[in-house]
Amino acid sequence: MSETHDLRINRIKHGTVLDHIVAGRAFNVLSALDINGTDGNQVSVAMNVSSKQHKKKDIIKIENRILAVEETNRLALIAPHSTINIIENYEIIEKRNVELPKKFTGVFKCTNPTCISNSNEPIISELLIINQDPPSLKCKYCTRISLTEEIL
Ligand SMILES: [Zn+2]
Incomplete structure (x- = not known):
């Protein structure tokens, strides 16, 4: 990870990172997940970040919260190609995609x-x-x- 990337958005020790969110949709994603910052956990949002694959993307890092599959699947309409990374001790322990629920x-x-x-x-x-x-x-x-x- 480059230094500039580190400055833009901090790594988290434990929690969930939502990557490859459609650029400009980060707040729709937070709303669908009912995340408003009132629980005191750190939430980092980066919007319109340059990405090779999708040109621009949004990234959300949620500290101390592991999102369930049921929760991340809520993003199937808003951010269908997002990648969900579950972080434990700074390591990615699970990577999943968003699937359209029933x-x-x-x-x-x-x-x-x-x-x-x-x-x-x-x-x-x-x-x-x-x-x-x-x-x-x-x-x-x-x-x-x-x-x-x-x-x-
Ligand atoms: Zn109705």
Whole structure:
């Protein structure tokens, strides 16, 4: 790792590094993961970093939190080609990709404003993946079908 890279974003001892995030999407990713910094753990965000593969990318480093597969799969629409690195004692102990899950529960809102999941009722949104590429999602409650661009 070069010195300039070190200055830009610190290495972490224990936690999760999300790499190759679509440039400019880091905050969407943090939001989908419910990370807002209030738990006191260090979160480093680097946006529009130069990368050979994808030209520009975003990187997020989350200290002291190991993201579960269920959590990182929430990024399938926002940052589908991200690489997830689980870090233990400064070493990568697990590397995984994002996979489109069968459904999203409580991650995205239904695009139908009159849907019961958008009302004041204590109902958690549930969007089922009905098509992989391009991804489209169907609301469990009102059956409205939404495309990725509408949901993000
Ligand atoms: Zn709905």
